[in-house]
Amino acid sequence: MPVHTSDSARGRRGRGAGIGLALASAVAFGGSGVAAKPLIEAGLDPLHVVWLRVAGAALVMLPLAVRHRALLRRRPGLLAGFGLLAVAGVQACYFAAISRIPVGVALLVEYLAPALVLGWVRFVQRRPVTRAAALGVVLAVGGLACVVEVWSGLGFDALGLLLALGAACCQVGYFVLSDQGSDAGDEAPDPLGVIAYGLLVGAAVLTVVARPWSMDWSVLTHSVPMDGTPVAAALLLAWIVLIATVLAYVTGIVAVRRLSPQVAGVVACLEAVIATVLAWVLLGEHLSAPQIIGGVVVLVGAFIAQSSTPAKGLPDPVASGGPERELSSRGTAT
Template sequence: MAEFRTSRRAQGLGLAILSALAFGGSGAVARPLIDAGLDPLHVTWLRLAGAALLLLPVALRHRSALRARPWLLLAYGAFPMAGVQALYFASIARIPVGVALLIEFLGPVLVLLWVRLVRRRPVSRGSAIGVVLAVAGLACLVEIWVGIRLDALGLALALGAAACQAGYFLLSDAEGDTVDPLAVISYGALTATALMTLLARPWTLPWNVLIGPVEVAGSTAPAPLLLAWLVAVATVLAYITGVAAIRRLTPTVAGAVAYLEVVTAIVAAWLLLGESLTTPQLIGAVIVLAGAFAAQRSIPDTAPATANAQTRDGHEPPVRA
């Protein structure tokens, strides 16, 4: 039995790392498509529509979930899938990929601020420390001492992605939830695609961009290949392996591994886009991650984390971009 548990944890760790790596590359893969002329909303729609199509068999097998928790599925589609991804892709068109993802990971910090300032409920000392660290790290990221060098709209969009993440934390009530996470993901993708169809208006999409090459790391790559990677690897594979991992690991371990996504995003952006962070920004990145992780581990049970990888005690890793 002990050997079985050890093997199961090892499998879970491998799957969690694979999921974080797959999620982390999404920004670096999407950015060349945006630079080639696609609107961030169009890239978001293509990603979600492709994922919804691939996950359609999963949705059909879990039709009962739609009847049992329709509002959960709608919330997941609207906030962490449509909202987070659309705002994240819009932000990386204006600020570095790594910075945008780090700001997005402030979602748990915004939850705690809402709980303390709006609901006027006490938070733990660990929560307060996490918030202070995250804010200090954010100040380093934007290099506030030189007047914030980053694009203001890009920063606002990234904060919007964090707010969508926080909004789902606050709206979701996972206590006693028995909906299969794969059902939540598949119906979330379908819901998000429907919402993004109204916003992105895919009939205006410049389809010619998707049939030619795009510039990547000083060379060129077929646009269809990047899109296929964004859909199949950075979305479908990433979500499915994340679900499989969380079922084999403790919430603390799974949550910690999830932050490898940020490291992956920074490295991928450096290799594929030539983006790099300054030394103060790298220090800020570490501080932000420490603060966000501390905040996430302190979110009250009445404001549980996302349903993308439901665990035994209601705590899950953060919403992914």
């Protein structure tokens, strides 16, 4: 059966490539907050950093937007949604959150996205979910309570937490839109074209919101301290644009289309770990033992909710590979 052997080998190679792309995306996304926070602490407004990130990436991807201009006619809703939620919404909320709370905490809160989706589907749409998915939600929420140390009362920055939750809500849109058309064969929208126009739409929206003409551009001409070590602001910006945005989105959305939701979700969980470790090493943001334990519980809960199998007898439950299967894979964003 040489054909079957060949197909199997191609499948393994494609799966390996998909895992590699998802891992690269997790590393790239995970480093965005670490590079952005010194710029914010040096005087740039979080929205200005987001605008620089998205506008710079949009310029880099402009040739691809021109090449795939037919998407404007074929999928205008997809492009607008991707730009508003997956680009502008996620990044603005996340960068605003890390200006008030640690990078690792903000990203761990983002990982409530699967729980938010499952809660909406179960209690609002009244559709069944698997028991494993429900257990994952409970674990994720319990872990979040440890991450934000709820026992300390209102000592935690409530606005920073709300902004991180906003990023989680927008991340749901990223999950959904990244997988749009993956089963349409040749009719599927090209992922690179979707990213390019998503960045252009995001840049246009953020230009109105952030008003970059009021930004202190001189910050970008100097060095900024990263846990006491001076680093060129332009170098950090280049990392944010080229690695943490262009590379992260491209590898992420392609990985979503190559992998099963379960595998992509597992690899995506590494983003929170990578961001926390980088923030610890490069920014000196040390999390307490309960926060670390809570973070592990959040990731375990997210993993269970993402990789759960269907409950017997349930009509295509959520978290079982049905219509909502795209919600369990991170292209990751962030």
